[in-house]
Amino acid sequence: MNRPVKPATASQRGQSVVEFLVLAVALVPLFLLFPLIGKYQDIRHATQMASRYAAFDATTRNDIQSVDGWKPEAQLADEIRRRFFSNSDAAIKTNDVAGDFDANRNLAWRDPYNNPLIARFSDVGLSFGNGSSNHADGFSAASDSAPFNRVPLANSGAMGLQAPGIYTANVSVKLANLPAGIKSVVPFDTIDLSMQRHTSLLFEPWSSPSPQETENRFGKLAPVPNALSALEPIIAVGVEFVDMFKVNPPEFGNLQKWRDVVPQDRLKPVE
Numbered sequence: 596m597n598r599p600v601k602p603a604t605a606s607q608r609g610q611s612v613v614e615f616l617v618l619a620v621a622l623v624p625l626f627l628l629f630p631l632i633g634k635y636q637d638i639r640h641a642t643q644m645a646s647r648y649a650a651f652d653a654t655t656r657n658d659i660q661s662v663d664g665w666k667p668e669a670q671l672a673d674e675i676r677r678r679f680f681s682n683s684d685a686a687i688k689t690n691d692v693a694g695d696f697d698a699n700r701n702l703a704w705r706d707p708y709n710n711p712l713i714a715r716f717s718d719v720g721l722s723f724g725n726g727s728s729n730h731a732d733g734f735s736a737a738s739d740s741a742p743f744n745r746v747p748l749a750n751s752g753a754m755g756l757q758a759p760g761i762y763t764a765n766v767s768v769k770l771a772n773l774p775a776g777i778k779s780v781v782p783f784d785t786i787d788l789s790m791q792r793h794t795s796l797l798f799e800p801w802s803s804p805s806p807q808e809t810e811n812r813f814g815k816l817a818p819v820p821n822a823l824s825a826l827e828p829i830i831a832v833g834v835e836f837v838d839m840f841k842v843n844p845p846e847f848g849n850l851q852k853w854r855d856v857v858p859q860d861r862l863k864p865v866e
Contacts, residue, residue, distance in 0.1 A: 627707065627779065628780070628783070630707075631706060631707065631773075631783070634703065634704055634705075634712060635712075635770070635788070635790075637703070637704070638680075638704060638712065638713070638768060638770070638790065639790050639792070641679045641680060642679075642766050642767075642768050642790050642791070642792045643792040643794075644679060645675045645678075645679040645680070645719075645766040645792075646764050646765060646766040646792045646793050646794040647794045648674075648675060648678070648679065649671060649675060649721060649764035649766060649794070650762065650763070650764040650794035650795070650796050650798075651794075651796070651798075652666060652671060653665070653666075653730065653733070653762055653764065653796070653798065654796065654798040657730070657798075658730075658731070659759075665730040665731075668721065668723075668728060668729065668730065670690070671721060672719075672720070672721040673690075673691075673692045673693070674691075675719065675721060675766060676692075676693045676716045676719045677691050677692060677693040677699075680693070680701065680713060680716065680719050680768070681693040681699045681700060681701060681716070682698070682699060682700060682701055682702070683701060685699070693716045694716070695714075695715050695716060699716075700713075706771075706773050706774075707773075707780075708773070708774055710771065710773075710774065711771065712770050712771055713768065713769075713770065713771065714771040718768060718769040718770075718771075719766070719767070719768050719769075720766070720767045720768075720769075721764070721765070721766055721767075722764075722765045722767070723762075723763060723764055723765065724762075724763050724765075726765065733762045733763055733764065734759045734760035734761065734762050734763075735760050735761055735763065760797075761795050761796070761797050762795065762796050762797070762798060763793050763794070763795040763796075764793060764794055765791060765792070765793040766791070766792055766793070767789060767790065767791040768789060768790045768791075769787075769789045770788045770789060770790070772784050772785060772786060772787065772788075827844075827845075830844060830845070831844035831845075832844075
């Protein structure tokens with residue numbers, strides 16, 4: 596037997612509306628901040644890419660293998676600010692410096708009140724290693740780089756490469772707080788948020804002036820083929836005899852087949 600539904604009492608009327616309003620007070624500000632969180636993530640990605648730019652720039656400009664030496668730290672910092680933290684359609688120019696005005700800003704990086712999230716381009720910092728302002732202090736010793744240290748080739752297991760260690764470039768960004776006095780943005784008005792990303796490279800050991808130099812370096816890491824190369828004529832006769840001269844004998848220590856050689860018809864003669 597179905598019982599009749601009792602009508603809602605006066606105290607129950609409007610309960611769902613009140614519950615919705617209570618939840619809205621807590622959730623609506625959070626929903627409004629979702630775009631801001633997305634902008635923070637975009638700035639974080641730009642910071643990571645900027646650190647990679649600084650680290651890989653050192654592979655071509657350094658005091659180990661470059662004639663020009665290190666790129667000046669201030670110049671590299673200005674390039675990072677202009678190319679990664681200013682307007683996305685900025686042209687790539689030499690000695691181009693970003694200014695603290697809207698024409699040079701990324702207009703997508705603004706808070707809900709149209710204030711820039713990066714107040715000044717000087718809030719984007721560049722450092723090396725453990726926080727030094729000099730390229731030379733960007734290297735740190737590491738056990739996994741031991742085979743690449745500056746050791747003569749005569750020593751066993753050493754490649755004789757100039758590798759002072761692992762080079763690290765750090766990029767940091769100090770973000771502006773949201774305007775104070777607005778309850779819906781708490782705690783973003785006093786959070787003092789900053790981001791830092793770094794990229795580490797062991798960039799020197801794999802560089803060599805010629806394929807032959809590369810073979811000489813890495814050949815030292817394979818002592819067994821080098822030792823067997825002296826016995827290669829004897830081994831070759833044995834292999835050919837056993838395989839009825841149908842299989843080519845191995846060539847121990849010979850990397851010529853794997854050389855990256857440009858064909859002569861692709862080379863331009865020096866004038």
